[in-house]
Amino acid sequence: MSISFLSTQLLSVENLNVSFKTSKGLVKANENISFEIKEGEIFGLIGETGCGKTTLGKALLRLLSNNARIEGRIVYRGKNILSLSEKEMRSLRGKEIGIMLQDSSICFNPVLSVGSQIAEIYRYHEGMKKKDAEKKASEMLELVGIDSSRKSEYPHQFSGGMLQRVMMVVALALKPRLLIADEPTKGLDPDIKLQILEIIAKLVKKENSSMLLITHDLDVSTKLTDRTAVMYAGEIVEIGKTATVISDPKHPYTFALLHSLPEKGLMNVSGQSPSLIFPPSGCRYHPRCSNQLVDCSKIHPTLLEHVDDHFARCLFSEKNSKNVKREPHLIPDTPSPGCAEVGIRHC
Amino acid sequence: MEYPKASEVKRPISENDRNIRRISMWKYIANRLAMVLIVIAGVTLVSFFAMYLAPGDPAELIALERYGQDLDKSQIESVREAEGLDAPVYFQYFIWLDHLLHLDLGRSIITSDDVLEEILLKLPATIELTVAGLLISLLIALPIGVLSAFQKNILLDNCCAFFSLIGISIPNFWLGILLIWLFSLTLHIFPSYGYGSLSHLTLPALTLGISMSSITARLTRASLMEVMEKEYILAARARGFDEYTVVLRHALKNALLPVVTFAGMQLGYLLGGAVIVETIFSWPGIGKLLVDSIFARDFSMVQGCVLFIAVLFSLSSLAVDILYAVLDPRIRYDMYD
Amino acid sequence: MLEVKDLKKHYYSGLFQIKVNKAVDGVNFRIEKGKTLGLVGKSGCGKSTLGRTVLRLLEPTEGSIIFDGKDISILKGHSLKYLGTRMQIIFQNPESCLNPKMKVYDIIAEPLRLHRLCAKDKELERIKELIEIVSLNEELLFRYPKELSGGQLQRVAIARILSMKPELIVADEPTSMLDPLVQAQILSLLKGLQIKFKISFLFISHDIKVVEWMSDEIAFMEKGKIVNFKIVSR
Numbered sequence: 004m005s006i007s008f009l010s011t012q013l014l015s016v017e018n019l020n021v022s023f024k025t026s027k028g029l030v031k032a033n034e035n036i037s038f039e040i041k042e043g044e045i046f047g048l049i050g051e052t053g054c055g056k057t058t059l060g061k062a063l064l065r066l067l068s069n070n071a072r073i074e075g076r077i078v079y080r081g082k083n084i085l086s087l088s089e090k091e092m093r094s095l096r097g098k099e100i101g102i103m104l105q106d107s108s109i110c111f112n113p114v115l116s117v118g119s120q121i122a123e124i125y126r127y128h129e130g131m132k133k134k135d136a137e138k139k140a141s142e143m144l145e146l147v148g149i150d151s152s153r154k155s156e157y158p159h160q161f162s163g164g165m166l167q168r169v170m171m172v173v174a175l176a177l178k179p180r181l182l183i184a185d186e187p188t189k190g191l192d193p194d195i196k197l198q199i200l201e202i203i204a205k206l207v208k209k210e211n212s213s214m215l216l217i218t219h220d221l222d223v224s225t226k227l228t229d230r231t232a233v234m235y236a237g238e239i240v241e242i243g244k245t246a247t248v249i250s251d252p253k254h255p256y257t258f259a260l261l262h263s264l265p266e267k268g269l270m271n272v273s274g275q276s277p278s279l280i281f282p283p284s285g286c287r288y289h290p291r292c293s294n295q296l297v298d299c300s301k302i303h304p305t306l307l308e309h310v311d312d313h314f315a316r317c318l319f320s321e322k323n324s325k326n327v328k329r330e331p332h333l334i335p336d337t338p339s340p341g342c343a344e345v346g347i348r349h350c
Numbered sequence: 351m352e353y354p355k356a357s358e359v360k361r362p363i364s365e366n367d368r369n370i371r372r373i374s375m376w377k378y379i380a381n382r383l384a385m386v387l388i389v390i391a392g393v394t395l396v397s398f399f400a401m402y403l404a405p406g407d408p409a410e411l412i413a414l415e416r417y418g419q420d421l422d423k424s425q426i427e428s429v430r431e432a433e434g435l436d437a438p439v440y441f442q443y444f445i446w447l448d449h450l451l452h453l454d455l456g457r458s459i460i461t462s463d464d465v466l467e468e469i470l471l472k473l474p475a476t477i478e479l480t481v482a483g484l485l486i487s488l489l490i491a492l493p494i495g496v497l498s499a500f501q502k503n504i505l506l507d508n509c510c511a512f513f514s515l516i517g518i519s520i521p522n523f524w525l526g527i528l529l530i531w532l533f534s535l536t537l538h539i540f541p542s543y544g545y546g547s548l549s550h551l552t553l554p555a556l557t558l559g560i561s562m563s564s565i566t567a568r569l570t571r572a573s574l575m576e577v578m579e580k581e582y583i584l585a586a587r588a589r590g591f592d593e594y595t596v597v598l599r600h601a602l603k604n605a606l607l608p609v610v611t612f613a614g615m616q617l618g619y620l621l622g623g624a625v626i627v628e629t630i631f632s633w634p635g636i637g638k639l640l641v642d643s644i645f646a647r648d649f650s651m652v653q654g655c656v657l658f659i660a661v662l663f664s665l666s667s668l669a670v671d672i673l674y675a676v677l678d679p680r681i682r683y684d685m686y687d
Numbered sequence: 688m689l690e691v692k693d694l695k696k697h698y699y700s701g702l703f704q705i706k707v708n709k710a711v712d713g714v715n716f717r718i719e720k721g722k723t724l725g726l727v728g729k730s731g732c733g734k735s736t737l738g739r740t741v742l743r744l745l746e747p748t749e750g751s752i753i754f755d756g757k758d759i760s761i762l763k764g765h766s767l768k769y770l771g772t773r774m775q776i777i778f779q780n781p782e783s784c785l786n787p788k789m790k791v792y793d794i795i796a797e798p799l800r801l802h803r804l805c806a807k808d809k810e811l812e813r814i815k816e817l818i819e820i821v822s823l824n825e826e827l828l829f830r831y832p833k834e835l836s837g838g839q840l841q842r843v844a845i846a847r848i849l850s851m852k853p854e855l856i857v858a859d860e861p862t863s864m865l866d867p868l869v870q871a872q873i874l875s876l877l878k879g880l881q882i883k884f885k886i887s888f889l890f891i892s893h894d895i896k897v898v899e900w901m902s903d904e905i906a907f908m909e910k911g912k913i914v915n916f917k918i919v920s921r
Contacts, residue, residue, distance in 0.1 A: 051866035052837065066588055097590030110585040112600050114678055123599070124589055157679040173589065190863075192729050192893050219866050263871035265900035271875045272868050273822075275836055 013213050014063070014100075014181055015039035019075035021055070021062050028280040032058040034237045036075075037306075040181065045207065045214045047228030047245060049221065049260065051276055055237040056217045057105060060185045063215070064096055079181070098128060101174035102183040107166040111158035117169055118144070118154025124176045143172045147202055164195040171203055178210050185217045200227055221260060225249050233257045236277050236287040239306060243313035253315035253324075256288045286318065294319040375675065382671050386664045393660040394450065398443050401653050408649050409435045412459050455654040460646050465654035469636060475545055476635035479558065479628070480620040482551055484613065486559025487566055492609075494563070495570025499578070500597075510567065517564025526557040526630040543632040554631040558624055562616055569612055574605040607678055614670030621666060622659035688887045689741070689855055690717040694750035696733075696740045710736040712911035713750070718855070721881065723888040725902030725919075727895055733911040734891050738857040741889065742774050743767060754855070772802050775853040779860040781840035785832045785847075792828040795847045802851065817846045821876060838869035845876065849884075857889045862897065874901060 021033040032055040040046045050056040061067050063077055065084065077084040079100065087095070096102075104110050111120060121143060122136035131139065141151035147168040158166060167187060174182055187203060188196040204227055207214045218224055224231055225245060232242040233254065241254040252258045262270035274291040277283050283290055289299040296318055306316045309324050401408075409430035410421070417425050430436045434445060449456065455465035498510035520528075533553060534542035540552045577583065578601055586600045625637035632638070636655060643651035675681045696711040710733040718724045728734045739745045741752055743759060752760045759770055778784045785794055795814050799805050805813050818825065821842040832840055841861060848856065858877065862870040878901065880886060890901045898905055899919055907915040 051868065064588060066584055093590050093592060095590070096588055102588045104581060104585055104588065106581065109581040112582045112586070112604070113680055114603050115600075116679075127589075127591060127595065159680050173585075177590075193895070194729070221867065260867055263867040265871075265874070265896045269871050269874060269900055271871050273872070275838060275869070 011042050012039050013042045013044075013080065014215075015076075015078045016059075016063070017076040017078065019059070019062065019073070019077060021058055021067070021074075022072050023068075024070045024072070025280075030279045031237055031282070032279055033062065036239055038232050038239065038242060040213050040215060042180070042213055043208075043211050044230065045204070045216060045228045047224035047231040048215060048217045048234060049219065049224050049231060050234035051219055053276055053279070054234045055279065056234050057185055059234075060102065060183045060215065060217050061104075063183060064100055064102055065092055066102070097124065097179065098177045099179055100181045100183065101177065101179035103167075103170050103174045103185060103187050105185040105189065107170040108158075108163060110170060111166065113158055116155050116157055117161065121154070121169070121172055121176060124173065128177055143176060144169070146206075147172055148198075164191055164199065167191065167199055168202065171199070171206070175206055175210075175212075178212070180212050182207055182212055182214045183217070184214060186219070187216070188218070188220060188223055196223070203227075221249075221264065233260070236282050237279050238287065238316065240288065240317070241313075241315045242306070243310075247310065247313050251310075251313075253309045253313060253320045254288075254317045255292050255294050255319065257315075259291075286316070292319075296322070378675055378681075379672060382668055386668050389664050390661055393657060393664075394447060395443075397653055397656045397660070398446055399439075400656075401649055402439060402442075404649075406647065408459070409433065411647060411649065415459055450657075455657070456650040458643075458648050458651045460643075460648045460651070465651055468639065468651065469654060469658050472634055472636045472639045475633060476621060476628075476637065478551060479554055479624065479633060479635060480617065482555035483558030483562065483620060483624070484617060486555055487562035487616075488613065490559060490563035491566035492570055494567040495609075496574060496597075496602075498567070499571045499574040510571070514564040514568050517561055517567075520561070522557060522561050522624075522626045523630055525561055526553070526627060529553050529557055530630075543630075545632075545634050554624075554627050554633050557627050557630075558620065566609060566612060566616075570605065570609050573608050574601060577601045577605040580604075603677060607674065610673055610677065611670060614666060614673070617670075618663040618666035621662040688718050688720040688722075688755065689889075690753040691715060691741060692751045692753070694737070694740060694752065695748045696736055696745060697748045709733075709911045711740060714908075714911075714913050716906055716913065716916075718887045718889060720854075720887055721885040722904070723881065723890050723902040725898035725905040726889060726891045726908055727893065727898050727905060728908035729893060732908045734908050735859055737908070738776065738859050738889060738891050742776055742857055743770070744776070772798070772804070772851040773853055774855045774857070775848040775851060776857045776859060777841070777844055777848060777861045780864055781837070781844040782832065785840060785843060787832050790829050790831060791835070791843055794832070794843060795828075795850055798847060798851050804851065813850070814846075817850055818842075820849060820880070821846045836869075837865055838872060841865065841869075841873050842876070845873075845880075849880070852884070853886060855887045855889070857891070859891045860893070863892065863894065870897070877901070 015037075016039070017037050019033055019036040020031070023030040023032060036059060038046070048056050048059065058067065058071075062071075062073055063084070065073075067073070073085060075085070079095070084092070084095070111117065115123075118137060118140045121140035122131075122133070125131040125136040125139050126133065137154070141154055144151050144154055149165055149168060153161075158169075161169065171187070174184070182203075184203065188199055191199065200223060203214070216224065216228055228245045230243065231245040231248045232239045233248070233256065234240065235256050241248060241252065241257045243253075248257060249261065252261060259270060259272045262268055263272065272291050272293075277287055277290070283300075285298070285300040285302055286292070286304050289295050292299065299318055302318060304316045304318045304321070306314045307321060308314050309320060407426075409426050412433060413421055413426045413429040416429065434442060437445070446456075453466060455469075457464055458468065494510050494513070498507045501507040501510070530542045530553065533540045540549050542553065544550045578597075583596060583600055586596045591600075622636065624635070625641055627633065628635045628637040629641060636659065640652065640655040640659070642648075643655065692715055694711060694714045695709070698708040698710055699706065712733075714737060716724060726734050726737065736745065740747050743752070743762070747760050750760065751758045754770070754774065759767075762770060789797070792814060795817060796810055799810060799813065814828070815825065818828065823839065823842050823846065827835060827839065827843075832843070835843065861877070862873050865873060874897065877888070881888060888901070890898060892898050895905075902919055905917045905919060906913045907917070
């Protein structure tokens with residue numbers, strides 16, 4: 004592998020394919036996804052609605068619906084998540100890997116009080132007594148700035164920003180090593196958005212945990228993450244250190260995303276995200292791309308290293324930068340031993 | 351002046367963005383109770399005037415009962431005067447209402463028994479049958495509903511669906527007769543009619559229970575399956591809970607909300623007397639009393655029964671409302687932006 | 688074009704209607720023809736209520752709304768209906784305001800038919816013209832809203848509005864549910880329309896950067912009142 008860091012790897016995703024059988028055809032939500040998250044790292048996953056980023060987040064914890072088909076390997080601290088039993092999986096969820104699902108307003112049980120939903124986690128996983136668990140729940144609420152007197156209230160009495168914070172408490176309750184946060188700031192006012200992000204980053208750093216931040220908000224990703232992957236139509240098109248990806252994007256889609264913001268001149272790219280059932284031939288972005296080459300519609304580019312640790316899936320950039328290393332991203336030289344044992348999993 | 355940057359805006363983080371008003375449970379109950387009273391007032395109007403509009407002259411009926419077939423006009427008129435039937439209608443209504451407020455429902459035209467006393471005499475039997483029937487139906491429906499909601503085994507699910515379909519399609523009286531044939535005539539286990547002991551109760555309660563359980567089971571299944579698709583169920587799984595906790599703690603309470611409503615409506619309906627079942631099994635309940643008095647044209651008895659049933663129905667729906675509010679906190683709140 | 692004077696919208700609640708929620712509390716502003724006034728504020732500050740009150744979708748409690756020289760806050764009946772074609776609104780979530788049971792064609796044609804804006808035989812022609820303006824593909828005309836993406840739905844909503852040739856459009860967070868690329872598309876579409884048809888905009892958003900890009904002047908709203916105005920220089 005081309006990436007060599009001193010810090011150890013916590014999670015690595017290798018050639019992950021996720022597809023859904025639907026009445027209209029096979030939806031290929033994730034294709035050949037490979038990336039890794041190191042300990043203490045905040046990793047950003049950027050993409051638009053329907054590009055498969057939420058599917059990826061749920062796939063990591065095997066929370067997909069019954070019609071999903073997962074192939075590849077998800078290795079968490081040496082264990083392949085896809086070959087674990089349901090019981091082993093349960094001991095991983097919440098304790099080792101916490102997840103903040105998208106849209107906190109529908110992620111809480113409407114008939115249970117907020118406090119009891121937090122306390123429940125401690126009672127279930129740590130065998131705490133009811134009183135202790137409730138005390139702990141109050142402490143956690145105070146930690147994210149919610150008055151603990153409100154713990155007996157119900158989810159619908161909380162505002163969007165507050166629920167988002169409770170969601171955070173729930174995901175971080177058992178101090179997981181990895182937090183998956185799916186659009187934690189969607190639909191919030193800018194100032195509340197910043198507060199939420201500050202709190203998340205503080206809590207994650209405090210426990211030296213890692214985080215996978217899934218978002219469509221470039222601002223958020225730039226401010227928070229160490230490394231970033233950009234997803235388009237089910238695949239990763241660019242991956243690298245956030246600073247270099249933002250300052251010198253190698254993929255025209257990343258460039259477009261960055262410059263589509265009003266303060267950056269509101270660059271207008273025509274067309275819309277392709278269907279995941281019939282993706283375009285060749286490079287998936289080519290119908291919308293302004294740097295299109297003749298080959299773009301025929302050849303499906305691979306994710307190649309352009310600069311140190313900065314990979315992109317683009318023929319144009321390949322042609323125009325001299326020092327492209329012909330090394331593809333994160334594909335093991337020899338088939339890893341785990342592959343055969345896993346194969347395909349119907350979730 | 352520049353608009354302050356987002357980072358500079360500091361406001362108390364726990365500030366609530368919306369104004370949400372909490373109605374206390376007592377206030378909620380008081381609200382509902384007030385509505386029940388309005389409904390009952392409406393019912394008194396309807397039950398009084400419905401009888402007034404019904405064909406047949408009450409004075410003539412009473413006179414018939416008192417003096418036999420050979421009536422002359424003066425006898426009818428004297429009855430009319432004696433019973434206050436010559437007064438204007440609204441006046442009669444208020445007198446009737448006045449009596450009602452003193453818990454006086456009048457006397458039966460036919461038997462001269464006190465109507466209220468007669469009803470209260472029949473009430474225990476009806477309550478007994480209702481509670482037993484409802485219990486049996488829930489005991490059958492809930493396990494079947496939950497099982498078939500989670501059944502990956504299509505055969506079992508289909509069996510449940512088949513059972514429910516049969517339960518819905520078979521009319522009460524036919525099911526009752528089948529049960530009598532099986533358990534009394536063939537097996538001689540339970541008596542086919544009568545009142546007094548547990549074995550008398552078994553067949554009518556079973557008839558009611560089975561026929562009600564089919565719909566309740568389907569409702570439980572549908573509602574549970576819907577709830578299991580909700581995002582908070584996924585969120586509960588993501589917290590590492592086992593299926594047992596997910597279903598029992600997170601899904602079932604939500605899934606039972608529509609079932610409670612349905613069972614509550616059934617309760618109100620049954621308290622009014624399961625007319626057919628009571629008739630088949632000669633069960634001395636309110637339903638049978640009502641039917642008998644209708645056939646006997648016992649105006650005041652019918653009036654009393656209808657009123658009593660309506661009140662029971664309103665009260666049971668009040669009970670459902672309260673139970674609903676206990677189960678679902680969202681009902682108790684009034685939200686505005 | 689539009690001038691709002693001391694506009695108030697209060698909500699009364701409680702048993703005796705004593706509790707007052709002053710959603711809009713004395714607002715003054717004016718929008719020139721073909722210009723955009725941006726309205727920025729946090730959620731719950733009353734900016735959406737203001738947008739709706741200006742269009743008379745909500746009844747103002749007090750104050751006057753002068754549109755094209757006429758006080759429309761007192762209009763009733765037929766003249767209010769006619770006014771409806773001249774002033775329009777774009778909502779945040781197009782999905783919830785387009786009838787899911789109607790095809791795109793009928794959604795766009797409905798106002799043409801209701802207000803008798805075009806002859807029956809010219810309807811198809813007019814609709815094709817409209818969807819070309821918002822750059823929608825013709826094949827989408829006979830699909831249902833649920834088959835379209837958020838950006839496409841917002842274009843349908845805009846085409847529907849344009850069919851009435853409005854002079855003022857209130858855009859209530861039209862892009863806050865959209866992805867950045869789609870947001871850029873919709874914003875440039877709106878701006879293009881404004882230049883082409885000389886439409887005035889009241890552009891409501893909580894995103895100051897979007898509003899800065901769209902507007903000629905920005906009003907900042909807090910707790911029902913406009914606290915500040917700012918001219919955008921280019």
